[in-house]
Amino acid sequence: MSGVEPMFPSPSSGAHVNAVHDPFHGDLLEVSMGPHHPSTHGVFRMMVTLDGETIVKLKPVFGYLHRNHEKLGENTSYLGSMPYTDRLDYLNSMTNNWAYALAVEKLAGQPVPERAEYLRVILAELTRLLNHVCLAGFLLQDTGASGTPLMYAFREREKILDLFESLSGSRMMCNYQRFGGCRVDASPEWLAGAQTITNNFGRFLDEYEELITGNEIMMARTQGVGALTPELAISAGITGPMLRATGVNYDLRKVDAYGVYSRFDFRVPLGDHGDTYDRYMIRILEMRESIKILQQALPALPAGPIMDPKAKIRGFRPKAGEAYGRIEGPKGEIGFYLISDGSPNPYRYRVRPPSLVNLTVLEDMCLGQTIADAVIILGSVDIVLGEVDR
Amino acid sequence: MLGSGLLQGLKVTAKNLVGSFHDPERLTTLEYPEQKAKLPENYRNFPFLVSENATDPMGTLRCVGCQICEKECPPQCIYIEKSKDKKPDATGKMQVYPVVFDIDTSVCMSCQICVEVCPFEAIKMDQVFEIATKDRFTALLLDRNQLAKPNSYYHEIHPTEAAEVDARLLAERKAAEEKAKAAATPKPAVAPTPSPTATAPKPPEAPAAGGTPAP
Numbered sequence: 001m002s003g004v005e006p007m008f009p010s011p012s013s014g015a016h017v018n019a020v021h022d023p024f025h026g027d028l029l030e031v032s033m034g035p036h037h038p039s040t041h042g043v044f045r046m047m048v049t050l051d052g053e054t055i056v057k058l059k060p061v062f063g064y065l066h067r068n069h070e071k072l073g074e075n076t077s078y079l080g081s082m083p084y085t086d087r088l089d090y091l092n093s094m095t096n097n098w099a100y101a102l103a104v105e106k107l108a109g110q111p112v113p114e115r116a117e118y119l120r121v122i123l124a125e126l127t128r129l130l131n132h133v134c135l136a137g138f139l140l141q142d143t144g145a146s147g148t149p150l151m152y153a154f155r156e157r158e159k160i161l162d163l164f165e166s167l168s169g170s171r172m173m174c175n176y177q178r179f180g181g182c183r184v185d186a187s188p189e190w191l192a193g194a195q196t197i198t199n200n201f202g203r204f205l206d207e208y209e210e211l212i213t214g215n216e217i218m219m220a221r222t223q224g225v226g227a228l229t230p231e232l233a234i235s236a237g238i239t240g241p242m243l244r245a246t247g248v249n250y251d252l253r254k255v256d257a258y259g260v261y262s263r264f265d266f267r268v269p270l271g272d273h274g275d276t277y278d279r280y281m282i283r284i285l286e287m288r289e290s291i292k293i294l295q296q297a298l299p300a301l302p303a304g305p306i307m308d309p310k311a312k313i314r315g316f317r318p319k320a321g322e323a324y325g326r327i328e329g330p331k332g333e334i335g336f337y338l339i340s341d342g343s344p345n346p347y348r349y350r351v352r353p354p355s356l357v358n359l360t361v362l363e364d365m366c367l368g369q370t371i372a373d374a375v376i377i378l379g380s381v382d383i384v385l386g387e388v389d390r
Numbered sequence: 391m392l393g394s395g396l397l398q399g400l401k402v403t404a405k406n407l408v409g410s411f412h413d414p415e416r417l418t419t420l421e422y423p424e425q426k427a428k429l430p431e432n433y434r435n436f437p438f439l440v441s442e443n444a445t446d447p448m449g450t451l452r453c454v455g456c457q458i459c460e461k462e463c464p465p466q467c468i469y470i471e472k473s474k475d476k477k478p479d480a481t482g483k484m485q486v487y488p489v490v491f492d493i494d495t496s497v498c499m500s501c502q503i504c505v506e507v508c509p510f511e512a513i514k515m516d517q518v519f520e521i522a523t524k525d526r527f528t529a530l531l532l533d534r535n536q537l538a539k540p541n542s543y544y545h546e547i548h549p550t551e552a553a554e555v556d557a558r559l560l561a562e563r564k565a566a567e568e569k570a571k572a573a574a575t576p577k578p579a580v581a582p583t584p585s586p587t588a589t590a591p592k593p594p595e596a597p598a599a600g601g602t603p604a605p
Contacts, residue, residue, distance in 0.1 A: 076464050077462065079462070079503060080462065080463075080464035080503065081464070082501075082503075083464055083499060083501030083503065084464065148403060152406070155418055158418065162430075165430055165432070165433060166430035166431075166432055166433075167432065168432065169430075169432040169433055169434035169502065169515065170433075170434060170500065173499070173500070173501070175501050175502060175503075183506075184432065207402055210398055210399070210401075210402050211398075211399045211402040211403070212399055213395075214394075214395030214398060214399075215395045215396055215399050216392055216393060216395050216396060217396065218395075219395075313506055313507060314458070314462065314507045
């Protein structure tokens with residue numbers, strides 16, 4: 001490219017950066033970051049136009065991990081889609097399962113026993129711990145703290161994954177929720193293990209924060225970087241910790257109060273600036289709130305069946321109709337929209353992935369920042385490409 | 391003071407480094423091929439077929455070739471051809487059996503749905519995970535001879551689950567015998583308890599959650 005390039009304003013906010021185009025500064029440089037770039041968290045590609053080191057345009061390119069998830073959902077039975085939902089956001093299979101089970105239960109009017117509801121809350125909060133601890137590790141890896149925080153985070157994550165494995169049989173591809181309950185019951189030993197992890201997690205968070213939160217380099221790299229305004233976040237449909245980091249009080253656990261969340265006492269942490277540091281801190285605070293929910297839910301777990309006795313495993317045919325089930329996943333609102341025409345397969349199967357929607361404001365956050373900051377801004381969005389591309 | 395946060399972080403790192411020599415909380419890794427972690431009982435990997443007798447696995451397969459798992463398998467990795475004739479199974483009852491039962495483990499995603507839908511407790515999840523091979527095709531396509539494993543092996547890997555399954559099968563067999571006896575005598579007896587997965591009662595049709603009917 002040469003001469004004065006027209007600056008393309010960002011489609012969602014109209015923001016743009018004026019680049020200097022004189023012979024001294026030279027031309028703009030277009031860099032293709034990804035799809036096989038270590039910082040892009042999977043096979044994600046950013047076409048970045050640079051003026052020196054400043055980003056003047058960023059075009060996200062995705063689809064490298066497209067697996068035809070929605071069309072597969074229309075061609076498999078309702079139960080058959082459950083293991084595929086594990087593979088959407090492969091860090092949080094339990095919450096994906098729950099969102100899908102909730103949509104089908106709404107569609108079929110299927111009640112869920114109380115013990116299963118409590119187990120779902122326990123597993124969802126453990127998943128939140130697992131996802132946020134991963135994010136904290138990977139984000140710090142992106143800022144240049146290579147290895148140490150990530151390994152500490154993975155050490156804790158591994159303990160939760162062991163719990164999932166001993167309950168559902170698989171570390172990450174749990175395939176645990178069913179329409180009308182859960183697949184296997186939690187033994188008293190398992191619950192004791194979950195309680196131990198819950199009790200010790202706060203201590204780990206203290207240590208982790210001591211390690212990095214007050215670190216001057218970390219603050220310099222993240223504070224004021226990639227700020228997102230609440231107006232833009234709302235109009236772009238951002239959900240989850242990213243929205244709350246801008247100060248918007250919106251948490252589906254409070255808004256919808258699905259499951260038995262209304263029975264627990266917890267607060268919704270809110271950010272102030274909407275920058276990368278806030279997005280990091282929100283995750284740390286949310287983990288502390290998750291521990292609080294777990295401390296209430298684990299002792300209160302009622303006895304009883306985990307599966308509605310009238311629930312059907314095979315030959316499940318809900319009546320014609322439509323339903324949208326959504327929950328507050330660790331990354332944001334994960335929802336499933338289903339249309340049934342009375343046959344064993346859904347007529348339409350649609351996923352509302354939080355990662356993809358949260359990624360749409362990437363350009364607005366990155367404009368005017370340096371290319372090194374784009375890496376940590378992307379890291380703070382918290383994407384999993386399995387969910388973005390589906 | 392500038393840099394105090396940095397020093398504080400280094401203190402944590404030092405604590406972890408020193409701790410890894412004496413505290414098992416801080417050294418959580420294993421030297422894998424030499425040391426192995428104990429698998430949890432619920433751990434699942436690829437499926438196998440349960441046979442009653444280890445000496446004659448093909449004659450005592452529980453599978454009757456009903457092809458339900460083949461239909462329900464989400465990635466369609468099971469291929470079954472059922473027999474035209476009938477053969478006595480482990481209990482002496484004449485049954486159809488699978489002539490071909492193949493599972494393509496390169497496609498299988500270990501989701502356990504075949505296990506859940508099987509009404510005959512014939513297919514269960516294995517725990518073998520060291521199955522890497524250099525051959526992409528035939529070595530990963532397991533036929534019924536490779537899949538068949540005795541019930542004693544099932545008891546070894548999933549003791550609790552296997553005990554429940556055995557108790558359930560025994561109850562079903564007893565109920566069937568009683569029914570046969572009742573059929574022989576003129577007075578009708580109590581109906582046998584059906585297998586929970588095989589003939590689950592239909593749930594009452596509840597109204598769909600709002601919205602327009604699908605086209």
